[in-house]
Amino acid sequence: MGKPPHTSYHSDPRVDALVDETIGRVADKWTLLVLEALEEAGEQRFSAIGRAVPGISQKMLTQTLRQMEREGLVTRTVHAEVPPRVEYRLTDLGHDLAEAFCGVWHWAERNIEKIEAARAAFDARK
Amino acid sequence: MGKPPHTSYHSDPRVDALVDETIGRVADKWTLLVLEALEEAGEQRFSAIGRAVPGISQKMLTQTLRQMEREGLVTRTVHAEVPPRVEYRLTDLGHDLAEAFCGVWHWAERNIEKIEAARAAFDARK
DNA sequence: CTGAATCCTACCTGATACTG
DNA sequence: CAGTATCAGGTAGGATTCAG
Numbered sequence: 001m002g003k004p005p006h007t008s009y010h011s012d013p014r015v016d017a018l019v020d021e022t023i024g025r026v027a028d029k030w031t032l033l034v035l036e037a038l039e040e041a042g043e044q045r046f047s048a049i050g051r052a053v054p055g056i057s058q059k060m061l062t063q064t065l066r067q068m069e070r071e072g073l074v075t076r077t078v079h080a081e082v083p084p085r086v087e088y089r090l091t092d093l094g095h096d097l098a099e100a101f102c103g104v105w106h107w108a109e110r111n112i113e114k115i116e117a118a119r120a121a122f123d124a125r126k
Numbered sequence: 127m128g129k130p131p132h133t134s135y136h137s138d139p140r141v142d143a144l145v146d147e148t149i150g151r152v153a154d155k156w157t158l159l160v161l162e163a164l165e166e167a168g169e170q171r172f173s174a175i176g177r178a179v180p181g182i183s184q185k186m187l188t189q190t191l192r193q194m195e196r197e198g199l200v201t202r203t204v205h206a207e208v209p210p211r212v213e214y215r216l217t218d219l220g221h222d223l224a225e226a227f228c229g230v231w232h233w234a235e236r237n238i239e240k241i242e243a244a245r246a247a248f249d250a251r252k
Numbered sequence: 253c254t255g256a257a258t259c260c261t262a263c264c265t266g267a268t269a270c271t272g
Numbered sequence: 273c274a275g276t277a278t279c280a281g282g283t284a285g286g287a288t289t290c291a292g
Contacts, residue, residue, distance in 0.1 A: 018238050018242075019231065019235055020181075022238065023158055023230070023231070026230075026234070027154065027155055027230070029149070029150040029153060032153050033146065033149070046273075046274055057264080057265055057267095058274090059265075059276095062274085062276085063264095069248065070249070071244060072240060072243070072245070072247075078274090081273095082273090083274080085273070086274060093237055093241070093244070097233050100229035100232070101230060103225070103228075103229050104152075104223070104227060104230070105145065107223050108145045108148045109145055111219055114198060115197050116144075118196065119196055119197060171253080171254090172254055172255080173254080183287075184254085184286095184287095185255090185256095185285070186284090186285065186286085187255095188256080189284095210253055210292080211254090212253080212254060
């Protein structure tokens with residue numbers, strides 16, 4: 001493959017593959033959106049996250065949170081109450097990732113007009 | 127929804143939705159990997175990108191490049207030759223996005239061990 | 253070489269029902 | 273409330289084949 005020198009400090013292809021794999025698991029729409037919701041509001045319960053991420057199905061929310069928990073991005077705390085209350089919170093690792101993604105959010109905000117224009121031009125050409 | 131204050135400078139929900147939509151289109155595995163390949167090697171032809179992104183199918187490469195072209199992230203140059211040569215290059219917009227994603231790459235590199243450990247712990251617990 | 257077209261599978265999504 | 277289970281419909285993605 002040949003991973004970029006400026007992002008790899010060691011040229012171990014095994015590590016490169018792991019980075020790719022990690023990116024693949026972390027760079028999906030729902031993870032990004034959930035990450036952002038938790039970064040903003042801090043510890044939150046299941047349904048609150050669902051409300052903060054419009055369009056996500058309950059199934060995908062569960063699945064995304066499980067995966068994030070598995071990757072060490074969030075902690076899951078079950079309070080032994082009735083009705084049950086489950087709270088999710090970003091770990092330090094998750095918080096760091098959220099910060100890393102901030103740049104992407106800002107890029108998107110800054111460039112909405114350019115993107116819309118590019119799309120319009122592309123669609124008109126076709 | 128209530129998009130984070132620290133990422134939104136205007137609280138226009140229409141803009142927030144657009145940002146979400148844009149993130150959704152741009153934050154997928156293949157776009158990220160292709161972006162990185164182009165950022166590293168500069169202008170490149172179709173097959174070279176394919177080689178630089180191991181695991182991508184030709185279909186996904188074509189599709190990803192089309193979408194990136196539509197979003198204004200890359201330019202596509204067809205050289206009238208036999209055999210045909212098509213070269214892709216990042217636009218300024220694409221380059222900016224690549225830089226924004228650098229933080230995520232570095233995060234992944236820095237934290238491979240933590241992620242692997244978290245996963246092992248999670249799987250052992252289950 | 254580039255990439256469109258096809259087939260086929262796996263997964264996402266939404267809806268609904270059920271548990272602790 | 274916070275899930276799990278299931279089913280139907282759609283879509284994304286891989287493999288293969290063919291064309292300019």
